[in-house]
Amino acid sequence: MGRAPCCDKASVKKGPWSPEEDAKLKAYIEEHGTGGNWIALPQKIGLKRCGKSCRLRWLNYLRPNIKHGDFTEEEEHIICSLYISIGSRWSIIAAQLPGRTDNDIKNYWNTKLKKKLLGKRAPSRRVRANQDPYLAAGGGNMCSTIGVVNNNSAAAATSTQALSASALERIQLHMRLQGMYGAFGCSGDGNDNSNAAAVGAVPQWPKLEALLPANRLLPRSMPTDAMATTVSVQQHHQHLVDHQSLAAGAGDAAAVEGKQHLSFADGETYMAPPGGAFFERPKLGFYSPSAEEAAASVEMNSGAPIVGGGYGGAGFGPHHHHDDELYDFLYSKYGSVGGLAHDGHVPTLLELQCPDGAAVVGADEKFLAWTASACDYGATGSHQTQQGNSIGSSLHDYVLGGYDQ
DNA sequence: AACGTGCTCAACCGCCGAGAT
DNA sequence: AATCTCGGCGGTTGAGCACGT
Numbered sequence: 206m207g208r209a210p211c212c213d214k215a216s217v218k219k220g221p222w223s224p225e226e227d228a229k230l231k232a233y234i235e236e237h238g239t240g241g242n243w244i245a246l247p248q249k250i251g252l253k254r255c256g257k258s259c260r261l262r263w264l265n266y267l268r269p270n271i272k273h274g275d276f277t278e279e280e281e282h283i284i285c286s287l288y289i290s291i292g293s294r295w296s297i298i299a300a301q302l303p304g305r306t307d308n309d310i311k312n313y314w315n316t317k318l319k320k321k322l323l324g325k326r327a328p329s330r331r332v333r334a335n336q337d338p339y340l341a342a343g344g345g346n347m348c349s350t351i352g353v354v355n356n357n358s359a360a361a362a363t364s365t366q367a368l369s370a371s372a373l374e375r376i377q378l379h380m381r382l383q384g385m386y387g388a389f390g391c392s393g394d395g396n397d398n399s400n401a402a403a404v405g406a407v408p409q410w411p412k413l414e415a416l417l418p419a420n421r422l423l424p425r426s427m428p429t430d431a432m433a434t435t436v437s438v439q440q441h442h443q444h445l446v447d448h449q450s451l452a453a454g455a456g457d458a459a460a461v462e463g464k465q466h467l468s469f470a471d472g473e474t475y476m477a478p479p480g481g482a483f484f485e486r487p488k489l490g491f492y493s494p495s496a497e498e499a500a501a502s503v504e505m506n507s508g509a510p511i512v513g514g515g516y517g518g519a520g521f522g523p524h525h526h527h528d529d530e531l532y533d534f535l536y537s538k539y540g541s542v543g544g545l546a547h548d549g550h551v552p553t554l555l556e557l558q559c560p561d562g563a564a565v566v567g568a569d570e571k572f573l574a575w576t577a578s579a580c581d582y583g584a585t586g587s588h589q590t591q592q593g594n595s596i597g598s599s600l601h602d603y604v605l606g607g608y609d610q
Numbered sequence: 611a612a613c614g615t616g617c618t619c620a621a622c623c624g625c626c627g628a629g630a631t
Numbered sequence: 632a633a634t635c636t637c638g639g640c641g642g643t644t645g646a647g648c649a650c651g652t
Contacts, residue, residue, distance in 0.1 A: 221620070221646085244637065260638075261621070296640060311641075312619055 218253040222262055226252055230259055231267045239263075265306045272304030276313055284310055284318060289379050292372075322378055 233250045240246060244256035252259065265271075276284070280302055287298045293314075295307035302310065 219622075242637080255622090257623095257638080258621075265620075293641065307640075308620075315642095316618060 216253065217255045217258075219258075222254075222266075226254065227262070227267060230263060234263060234267075261308075265308045270304055271306065273309075276305075280305070281318060284314060285322060285378070285382070288314065289375055289382070292375060319374070322381060323374070 229250050229252060233246070239260075240249075242256075243260040246252075246256055247254045247259050254262075283301055284298055287301065291297060293311070295311045295314075299305050299307040299310050
């Protein structure tokens with residue numbers, strides 16, 4: 206049985222809001238509030254609009270203190286950092302950017318930031334309409350990114366089942382931000398036509414401190430108003446953005462030692478203790494907890510084992526499917542995340558280094574585990590590149606559905 | 611000038627979980 | 632316990648504009 210519509214579609218106006226409608230809605234809410242019932246609100250004020258539409262208009266446009274216009278570099282960093290960690294949970298990301306709405310951030314990411322960071326071109330609408338969602342979302346680009354040529358659409362379709370475009374995108378972004386293309390000898394920089402980002406290329410984006418210790422807990426039900434609500438975080442397990450590192454720019458961020466803090470929408474600021482006792486910074490700029498801390502952190506709601514070092518999906522409510530997906534994906538392949546978690550052993554930074562010495566440390570434990578497994582298990586297929594590109598070949602296997610063979 | 615293409619962003623759609631009944 | 636209602640969310644769409652040919 207389907208859900209009853211929230212309003213009579215036939216008698217409801219759609220499309221852009223007129224200034225008169227805006228004025229009516231704004232005046233009413235400023236005087237009376239929403240009354241806790243958006244559905245009833247349009248009738249009260251004589252608007253031929255759906256209640257949901259009114260809510261959206263208010264939250265995204267009419268509400269006071271909304272910021273419009275370009276995003277600052279710092280905002281971009283925060284968005285990027287959070288996207289890697291938690292995926293497309295725009296409302297949570299918006300909660301960290303006062304004055305910005307989830308819709309704004311979502312649009313900004315989809316239209317500008319993603320392209321800026323991943324070098325993607327959005328497929329044209331016409332193309333998208335006829336395309337496999339995996340390819341449409343840029344998954345196909347991943348193949349070119351790692352130097353794998355495969356035009357088999359059936360294989361691509363299989364990969365859709367293996368790992369969503371969003372998950373791939375986060376991996377890709379994560380790698381890109383870490384300069385891991387160079388570290389792993391991957392060629393290509395994400396741009397379709399270029400192999401110019403050669404080994405050892407300096408990342409084009411300043412290194413970030415995307416720090417999500419494992420048992421960070423956020424409310425199961427997210428705020429009604431993302432911007433106006435505090436995201437509560439347990440104790441010192443905070444999502445931190447190192448503003449000094451952000452300001453430091455590419456190349457030298459890892460060397461920057463500064464105060465770590467995160468300002469939440471409620472104005473509260475969480476500071477790292479003196480001496481950076483929360484974290485020991487890995488060279489590649491992403492947080493890796495000590496083994497002890499990580500071990501103590503294994504307390505996901507799902508009861509599933511995790512590897513420390515990032516967002517565990519715990520406490521994020523119903524929408525942590527991206528990470529579940531990554532987890533399930535890895536789990537189905539190796540029986541545990543990266544083959545490391547079942548015995549309670551949590552990898553140290555050293556253990557997560559690849560044979561070539563490149564550290565694999567992620568803001569998200571799924572990335573961490575995934576990349577670790579790529580290192581541990583090496584090439585699983587026959588597509589290894591000449592450079593012994595284990596991560597590339599593993600990715601190839603995953604992306605092209607080879608993992609379930 | 612006309613047309614095609616790409617980009618931006620406001621708005622809509624449909625699903626989901628929580629709470630009420 | 633089952634059903635209904637609502638708010639919230641993320642994904643997607645489409646109108647309008649800019650730009651290139």
